[in-house]
Amino acid sequence: MTTKPPLTLYLAAPRGFCAGVDRAIKIVEMALQKWGAPVYVRHEIVHNKYVVDDLREKGAVFVEELEECPDDRPVIFSAHGVPKAVPAEAARREMLYVDATCPLVSKVHIEAERHHENGLQIVMIGHAGHPETIGTMGQLPEGEVLLVETVADVAGLAVRDPGKLAFVTQTTLSVDDTIDIVAALQARFPAIKGPHKEDICYATTNRQEAVKAMAPKADAMLVVGAPNSSNSKRLVEVGAKAGCSYSQLVQRAGDIDWRALEGISSIGITAGASAPEVLVNEVIDAFRERYEVTTEVMETAQENVEFKVPRVMREAS
Known part of the structure; x- marks a missing residue:
């Protein structure tokens, strides 16, 4: 029996879902409960294939444009926000719509x-x-x-x-x-006005700070997230800049390039704001199969932000 090589696994905290993503997913789930399937969603509710596939199985129909939605079914706008013309057109068509734009x-x-x-x-x-x-x-x-x-x-x-x-x-x-x-x-433009409060979201900042703390300690770093997720791609860049030469984005454990990780003794793992914890656990389990893993959580901030769902979702059907 071969003994597994030792590996220190640094887990970034905070990581994964932010309050805006949590709220958006909840809105789709509550809409399905309230109005039944199908519920239409304009654009991926959040940028994560696993989340989107899961909601699709429950009865959500994902479309890119409002014209793909029928007038008589509810439609939800994604967490990323929509141009003003979209709710205006939905109102003109007398559609039932819920805006899941992150606050x-x-x-x-x-x-x-x-x-x-x-x-x-x-x-x-x-x-x-x-x-x-x-x-x-x-x-x-x-x-x-x-x-x-x-x-x-x-x-x-x-x-x-x-x-x-x-x-x-x-x-x-x-x-x-x-x-x-x-x-x-x-x-x-010396007269240009900036935002009152920094526009960069707290979750983006917190996840990046955790990566900056973790990157110098790890031989390699994996970011669990989707290729179309802006905040996940930024985490990969931040990790590389902060001193972790091998910093990669993976959607799931099956995407890990094990050959590239040969000979490492430590790895940092984090997840973008739209990646569910179940995928992080899947990645950790994959390492446990191959290594004798010691886990160390690197916590740089605590998050207790929660956004309420819109009133229409809170009212009993």
Whole structure:
């Protein structure tokens, strides 16, 4: 009988589900209980295949656009937020809709509108094509929100009035991601107004801080999350930057590249904000099969944030 090699497994805390994801999933489950299947969901409720497949089995139908939904079934908008035109169209069609937008994303939407009412043009720091960016930019008329992804983009910005600007950021970016872009904006447009309170969400920040603490101690790091999850991809980058040369994204235990991990004596494991703990446990079990595992939790913050579901979900059917 061969003895298993020893392995120290560092578990990042906090990791996995944030309050906004928790709330969004709960909304779909409650809608299915309240109205029965099918319930339509515009865009993946959260960016995780396991979660989406699980809800699909329970009777949720995932579509990309509102026109794919029938008028007579409830529709839920994903946690990432939607452009204003979407609820307006749902109301025009007299559809029953529930908005599962994360309250922290909604806060950015409200901020953008307030700046717009004060005559300011808005610069959004975010990723083109990401549903959250599309949703935030879609709160205001065309041309009122300009997108920048890099410091280089700031130099090329054509604004209406350099004295009347404000900026907002996508909530799932890292503070490190935005710091240089914010500095470039402030250097080029000294009058630009920033957010009252940091737009980067508490969960994004907390998960990144945990990774920064863990990365220097681990030979390798795995982030459990989906390839289309912005906050999960940021965790991989943060880990690599913080000194963990092998930092990889895996959706499930079956994605682990064991050959790349040969000879390691320690591994760090975390999960993006839309990855369920069951997948983290699956990864830990896979290591236990191959190694004599000692687990060490690296806790850098405690989270007790909870967001209430919309009133329509709390009312008894």
